[in-house]
Amino acid sequence: MSDGLDQLKEAYAAALEQYLSVGGEPPLHRAYEVGRQAVRAGLSVLDMASVHQEALVRVLVRTLTPEQSAEVARRAAAFFLECLSPFEMSQRGFQETISTLRQLNAELERQAAELAAVNKELEAFTCSVSHDLRAPLRHIDGFSRLLLDEYSEALPERARRYLSRVRDGTRRMGQMVDDLLNLTHVGRRDLDLRLTGLNSLVEEVLGDLRPETEGREVRWEIAELPFVECDPALMKQVFANLLGNAVKFTRPRPCAVIQVGTVMADDSAVIFVRDNGVGFSMKHAQKLFGVFQRLHRQEDFEGTGVGLATVERVIHKHGGRVWAEAELNKGATFYFTLGVPQSEGRENDVTVGGAVWKLAR
Amino acid sequence: METSEVEILLVEDSPEDVELTLHALRQEKLANRIQVARDGEEALEFLFCRGPHNARSFEHPPRVVLLDLKLPKVDGMEVLREIKKDPRTQPIPVVILTASREESDMVEGYKLGVNGYVQKPVDFDRLREVVKGLGLYWLVVNEPPPHSAFRPR
Secondary structure (H helix, E strand, O other): OOHHHHHHHHHHHHHHHHHHHHOOHHHHHHHHHHHHHHHHHOOOHHHHHHHHHHHHHHHHHHOOOHHHHHHHHHHHHHHHHHHOOHHHHHHHHHHHHHHHHHHHHHHHHHHHHHHHHHHHHHHHHHHHHHHHHHHHHHHHHHHHHHHHHHHHHHOOHHHHHHHHHHHHHHHHHHHHHHHHHHHHHHHHOOOOOEEEEHHHHHHHHHHHHHHHHOOOOEEEEEOOOOEEEEOHHHHHHHHHHHHHHHHHHOOOOOOEEEEEEEEEEOOEEEEEEEEOOOOOOHHHHHHOOOOOOOOOOOOOOOOOOOHHHHHHHHHHHOOOOEEEEEOOOOOEEEEEOOOOOOOOOOOOOEEEOOEEEOOOO | OOHHHOOEEEEOOOHHHHHHHHHHHHHOOOOOOEEEEOOHHHHHHHHOOOHHHOOOOOOOOOOEEEEOOOOOOOOHHHHHHHHHHOOOOOOOOEEEEEOOOOHHHHHHHHHOOOOEEEEOOOOHHHHHHHHHHHHHHHHHHOOOOOHHHHOOO
């Protein structure tokens, strides 16, 4: 037994003796307090019982009358009933811990309720964006269209041009609202994880992009991609944005070359989408994934600047990373990973072409 | 107005949307008898032959109800619930035509038995396409529920 514990045991015995001799609140409190400290410091059940016994005997020996003895016995009973057992004593420690935990829990619950309220507010905002902001847009578009349809001949050329500017603006804002809404949906949605062949997603996207590549020479070089556990609808959006961008930014090229493949980096496999398009300067790379951030003029390359923000959100939701390398006029490459790479293989990892894919949990 | 021959009940609070939708329907010469209700209460009064519509009869339901969701007084979901829970109106085809694409609205609408859910496009040309498609389908292609469908079982 350590010196500290010995001292505590002695202090406990003394405090207990004092209480048994004089009674009263402060001595009672002190006996509890020192006893609890001794239990925390490791006083065993047997040691505690002997402290109790010795203290009681010492005090009883000093009593002169049966009345005094009865009083000591009464105090001992009260004390021992309250905290005779060291289990009781240690339970007091537990109770303190539990009450601290309860407080922490209440605090957490309060924060969770606050978060839920904020989330609800955000949802209400999204809903009102989707409903209330679209309505006036639809009216501007509709009535400007009717004006053009029904009064076109009465309008001077310049008025018609102004009207078509109004309509272009409306269309662009409509697209922005839609894209923003989609971005919000991606953020709110729970991942629906399924083992998915990425090649099949790429094939679907290629089908969707066909109207945009019509009449152009585009060489697709699609490597064998792995099967991964991911949310297929969201991952399709990733490919739709990355491949759509590749198609868009290679438009000035007589022959566009768009590659999709995998490389190894830091021991984990990375998927990339590469094009030989107009690229961008790495000076602006940090802006790339921001909402409404665009590196090209609207009249050169259309877009709302939400696509890559959506890509980043989906990849982050999967626990992955996305980044880009590019050079002005020399094309761009976008890389992404899914899930955190781990050093040891797991049952669920998927092996494709020698590369082990660590799956997002 | 001869309400007994109403083909489309358009429940829509925005006067602009009413005008654009009517314009699209008339342009396609699809429906001449369109009743417009500007809020949910008006829609229910019409469908349940109450108030200003107490001369109407349940015998001549509209071929389709185009229902906006966000409406003053009684909202669209409530209107849908009332229609679908009463045997006198339950078979009337109802199509939600709304700006909202909120999943919760779609889920609730379908659970209440809506016959279609269409999002109003912002682009007027597409809105015209959508309205034309709806008119064609519900007034020309679709067979309306026979009278016996309205009798309580």
